[in-house]
Amino acid sequence: MRTAVFASRNTKEILRDPATLIFGLGFPLVLMVLLSAINAAIPKEAGMKLFEISNLAPGLSVFGLSFFSLFSSMLIAKDRTSSFMLRLFTSPMKPHDFILGYTLPMLPMAVAQSAVCYAAAMIYGLPFNAGVIAALFVNLPIAAVFIALGLLFGSVLSEKAVGGICGALLTNLSAWFSNIWFDTSLIGGWFKTLTDVLPFSHAVNAARAAASGSFGDIFPDLWWVIGYAAVLLAAAVIVFNIRIKKS
Amino acid sequence: MNAIETKDLTKRYKDKTAVDKLCLTVREGELYGLLGVNGAGKSTTIKMLSTLTRPTGGSARVLGFDIVKEAGKVKELINVSPQETAVAAKLSVRENLEFTAKIYGSGGAEARERAQSMLERLDMTETARQKAGTLSGGWQRRLSIAMALISNPRLLFLDEPTLGLDVLARRELWSVIEKLKGDVTIILTTHYLEEAEALCDRIGIMARARLKAEGTAAELKELADTDDFEEAFIRIAEGSK
Numbered sequence: 165m166r167t168a169v170f171a172s173r174n175t176k177e178i179l180r181d182p183a184t185l186i187f188g189l190g191f192p193l194v195l196m197v198l199l200s201a202i203n204a205a206i207p208k209e210a211g212m213k214l215f216e217i218s219n220l221a222p223g224l225s226v227f228g229l230s231f232f233s234l235f236s237s238m239l240i241a242k243d244r245t246s247s248f249m250l251r252l253f254t255s256p257m258k259p260h261d262f263i264l265g266y267t268l269p270m271l272p273m274a275v276a277q278s279a280v281c282y283a284a285a286m287i288y289g290l291p292f293n294a295g296v297i298a299a300l301f302v303n304l305p306i307a308a309v310f311i312a313l314g315l316l317f318g319s320v321l322s323e324k325a326v327g328g329i330c331g332a333l334l335t336n337l338s339a340w341f342s343n344i345w346f347d348t349s350l351i352g353g354w355f356k357t358l359t360d361v362l363p364f365s366h367a368v369n370a371a372r373a374a375a376s377g378s379f380g381d382i383f384p385d386l387w388w389v390i391g392y393a394a395v396l397l398a399a400a401v402i403v404f405n406i407r408i409k410k411s
Numbered sequence: 412m413n414a415i416e417t418k419d420l421t422k423r424y425k426d427k428t429a430v431d432k433l434c435l436t437v438r439e440g441e442l443y444g445l446l447g448v449n450g451a452g453k454s455t456t457i458k459m460l461s462t463l464t465r466p467t468g469g470s471a472r473v474l475g476f477d478i479v480k481e482a483g484k485v486k487e488l489i490n491v492s493p494q495e496t497a498v499a500a501k502l503s504v505r506e507n508l509e510f511t512a513k514i515y516g517s518g519g520a521e522a523r524e525r526a527q528s529m530l531e532r533l534d535m536t537e538t539a540r541q542k543a544g545t546l547s548g549g550w551q552r553r554l555s556i557a558m559a560l561i562s563n564p565r566l567l568f569l570d571e572p573t574l575g576l577d578v579l580a581r582r583e584l585w586s587v588i589e590k591l592k593g594d595v596t597i598i599l600t601t602h603y604l605e606e607a608e609a610l611c612d613r614i615g616i617m618a619r620a621r622l623k624a625e626g627t628a629a630e631l632k633e634l635a636d637t638d639d640f641e642e643a644f645i646r647i648a649e650g651s652k
Contacts, residue, residue: 169513173499173506180501180542247493251558254461254491255514256483 166257170265178235178273187331188235188277192228193284196220200288214347221285222299222371223344225278226364229307230338232270233314237326240266240318244407259405267311267397274307275300282375295377302374302382305389306367310338312396319400319407338364363392414439414474414566414596415460421468422455429455431620432469437613439474439565442588442597444611446604448648451617453600454494457568460598461491474565487515490564492555494571500544504535504554507543508561515562529557533587549580553587560591567591569599573606585610608640618648 178184203215213219243249252262278300286292313334317326339345341355342364348356359365366388373381415437422430430452437443447453458464460473462482470477476484498507508526517525530536533553538546543554552572559567569588573581581603588610591597601607607614608628615625624631624647628640635643 165516166514169510173502173510176506177499177501247495247497248499250463250493251491251497251555252514253463254486254489255511255562256486256516257514 166261167264167268170252170257170261171269174239174265175269175273177239178269181235184235187231188228188273189280191231192224192281195227196224196281196284196288214345217285217288217290218376219372220344221282221288221290222375223342223368224285225281225299225303226306226342226367226371227335227339227344228277228281229274229303229310230335231331232274232307232310233317233330233334234326236266236270236311236314237316237318237321237330238323240315241321241323241326244318245323253408259408262408263315263401263404266315267308270311271304271307274303274311278303290375293377295375295379298379298382299371299374302370302386303367305386305393306363306371308393309363309367309389309396310334312393312400315400316396316403319404338362341365342368344368363389412439412475413437413472414441415443415471415598417460417469417471419469420456420459420466420471422452422459422464423467428620430459430466433622435615435622435625437596437598439596440593441612442592442599442610444607444614445598445600445617446602446607446614446644447617451648452620453617454570456617457491457570457598457600461489461568462486488564489566489568490515490559490562491568492552492559492570492572494574496548496551497555498543498546498551498558501542503540503542504546505530505539507554507558511558512561525561525563529561532560532590533557547580549576549583552576552580552584556584556587560595564595566596566598569597571600571602573601573603581606604641604644616644616647618650623647623650 199215199220200217206212282290282296282299314330317329321329341348341359341362343359348359348365366385370382370386370389413436415435417433417435420430420433433456445453445456459466460471460478462478462485465479473485474488478485499510502510505526508529509522512522512525530539535553535557538550543551546554556569556572572588573584576584585606599611613625613627614631616623616631624634626634631647632638632640632643635646637643637646
């Protein structure tokens, strides 16, 4: 009950923030328009497939989710550094009410955001099929990764600092090491190695496989992401609990 | 029954004693003022009594429950209006009230009823639909107190409720607090001595982690041998009385 009440409050706080619409939906959609225009200008003979809508839409749906780290970390940092958290700490709320209350509302929002991204992609010719539906759920583990990072950073950093770390640094890093904007194998070396180690490109690969209906190719990439999600969520819970006790 | 009973309540940090062997008794229904200069130990005392931090020595019972062993029970009976603004900025005034009621266990219908009653009791009906973040400082404090009251606490901690407010907003909040007298036990911390003198049934003065004196404002003035409450506070806090 308390978890649901707190989750409802967090949902309202996030959805009523204009930054949610600007970064969560507006920015990925603007990129889709721009990159589709660029793709239309590239001659077919060039063989450039990265910006074709079947590749672009899954990539952008994953990129859009990176802003969930910003949303969750900002909310948590704001609550933590204001007296609002103090008020809640003196209430009968338990640590699991806080963690689930911050995490659970983000998951349906992540599905909704991906759905909007794929719906927009259909304007550019992406066919609607079971693969698109599957892709919405294939994105959940990477959404959990970003939410967990938000919980982690929001638990330890100030509101100002999380804006820089999650808003600028993390969204850029997750974009560079994702194979969305360029093929990292063209760069090779440590850059490619890091891309393979981090979960972002695996999430994009899994989303592309799902969206194209190649369900057999969703794994093992998705396992990689699920592993990251599990470890980061566990770390976030531990760090958040430590911070609660310290507070 | 006493609302608060502490016996040698102590909080030590690594190299500092924040509260030293505090023995305090607050009766139910009383408005008790806790005064002291910065670092005197007021906030740490409030944090211990509201179960936010564990004491390192001594014991305390709040409404009959041990603050360490029965912290859960204590939390259900108390509420706190913290020093700084403690409202959900993007929720409306009514939503903030309903949210707090539900956190303390009210169902949807009961939460709505309690919110409406609180809006009327604290004259906030006109601002019910306004987002809390857009309220003035005084109204945010009023909302903060309303959020603390909506759970029908038997013990309410008001930590510097009028800090930073202009004279008019402060006087308005005084009348809100005065209306609560008798219904609920209140522990009020403040730096405004005239506020304590005007509102509190009894006042405790803390200095250097210890309770130096307690009594009514008149008794404290008599103890310090002065007619001026500010002078009495200074003499007691500095230890000359």
